[in-house]
Amino acid sequence: MGNPAIEAMFARYGPRYRYLVSFTAMLGTMSMVLTGTMTNVAIPVIMGAFGVGQDTVHWISTGFIAAMTVSMLLNDWFVRAFGMRATYIGAMSVFVLGAIMGGLSPTIDLMIVSRILQGVGAGVVQPLSMILMFQVFPVEQRGRAMGLFGVGIIVAPALGPTIGGVLLDSFNWHYVFFASVPVAVIGILLATVFMPGGTRKGALPVFDWTGLALVTVCIASTLTGLSSGQREGWGTPIISIYISAGIIAGVAFVYWELMSENPLLQLRVFFNRKFAAAVAVGMVLSLGLYGSTYVVPLFVQTVQGYSPTRSGLLMIPGGLLMMAIFPIAGRLSDKLPAYQMIIFGLVTFGLSSVLMMQAHTDTPFWVFALWLMLGRVGLAAMMPTLTVSAVSTLKPELLSQGSGAMNFTRNLGGAIGINMMALTLDRRTAFFSDAFAGSQTPDNAATLHFIAQFGRMLSQLGWPYEMAPSGALYLVGRSIYSQAAMMAYSDVFLLMALVYFFTVIPALLLRDRRPKSRTRPVLRPRPG
DSSP, rough: OOOHHHHHHHHGGGGGGHHHHHHHHHHHHHHHHHHHHHHHHHHHHHHHHHTOOOOHHHHHHHHHHHHHHGGGGHHHHHHHHHHHHHHHHHHHHHHHHHHHHHHTOSSHHHHHHHHHHHHHHHHHHHHHHHHHHHHSSGGGGGHHHHHHHHHHHHHHHHHHHHHHOOOHHSOTTHHHTTHHHHHHHHHHHHHHHHOOOOOSSOOOOOHHHHHHHHHHHHHHHHHHHHHHHHHHTTTTTHHHHHHHHHHHHHHHHHHHHOOOOOSSOGGGGGEEEEEEEEHHHHHHHHHHHHHHHHHHHHHHHHSSSOOOOHHHHHHHHHHHHHHHHHHHHHHHHHHHHHHHHHHHHHHHHHHHHHTTTTTOOOOOOHHHHHHHHHHHHHHHHHHHHHHHHTTTTOOGHHHHHHHHHHHHHHHHHHHHHHHHHHHHOOOOOOHHHHHHHHHTTTOOOHHHHHHHHHHHHHHHHTGGGHHHHHHHHHHHHHHHHHHHHHHHHHHHHHHHHHHHHHHHHHHHHTSOOOOOOOOOOOOOOOOO
């Protein structure tokens, strides 16, 4: 173990301590995963409650993941400076504050700020939980520990959408934020008893504040520019400033981290071919995982008219199947080459996205659920294999930095994924709406006939004669928008499929390079 605080806990509680502290750590992580999946189900309701569109509401998810991505880089310093107990309790307290603020938010802007606060707490706690479990379990039991940890992480997204849907249908969107608070508070109370304290003596360790500022500006500016481009106009000066600031800060961050003696993120691990390839695949994996959990509930509620509870139930079969396949995929990853498992997962999820392109207003519940289940099989095949294949290629002294870099880039992929899905959905909806509206001319006999027939029907129902055409035109407009939205969602699923299929190329770099063996003729002594 090598940590005096952990050794003192084992002396007090015995071998069962590893399970007590693991359960405490998992409560924190599960509460954070729960709030993410529950909030995604509530997005259509929040759009209606605050009267906002895709270009704004996606920040509820994007802001959370972006903040979590940046704050993950703070974990190592906080643990070294204050110890695991203070770090865990502090981060969980920030998370609870954000949850309460989100549930009480009177404006969408305050709600986005609350989600950013939750992301900050989540980013610090998630790596802490995994590092702690590695320290309390012996080497021969770490596989079992990661299996338990993985199942716990998968249970939360499987149940989260359903819990969120029930809360929305039974109460309102406020309770979706409040639901994770009791779990987090229990985690804080248990942490005061079971989390190991700090062991630092002397001054605070050096922290890379410059690197933190640069990476924050890079991510915030880039995501803001991408999300605002459709609304403000891609050629406007403000969008150019956002994108330019993001690029300049990103380049400066890379240069600073390579030159710094105490870097926030050790970029030299990316010089390893297999690690860099695994990171690229991991970003795409998160893009699909976060992107699909964002887009699918939105589609079935806005296009198919599902209730929040029904949209949450749609996600359960895939989550349960993923939970069942996860340990099987872990065993197979020990027997099969890593790149084969990963390519299988990429192609399977890509096929799932291709099938979801066919979704329309009358797609049956179980057909959509089967498409989602196919995609979850692909994700389950990739997740355990990818982590092992990435970290196993690094030298022992780079394992900690490699793990941090992997988590950072995965969450960055999730933030980019949600932003990209929302942007594509917004742009393609506008494109198809303009195209369909352009066909509604005075020469369109079908539309004129529909307006006349519908106008007569409204008049018979008691509408004033002069208002009947307006009602018919409104219905035509809604029909055009619904058709445009359905086509836009189809393009989003196509984009997701193409990204996964093209990621097969970097996945091939995970193959081991075997030098060709040169066979030499065997020299045998001549007889006699």
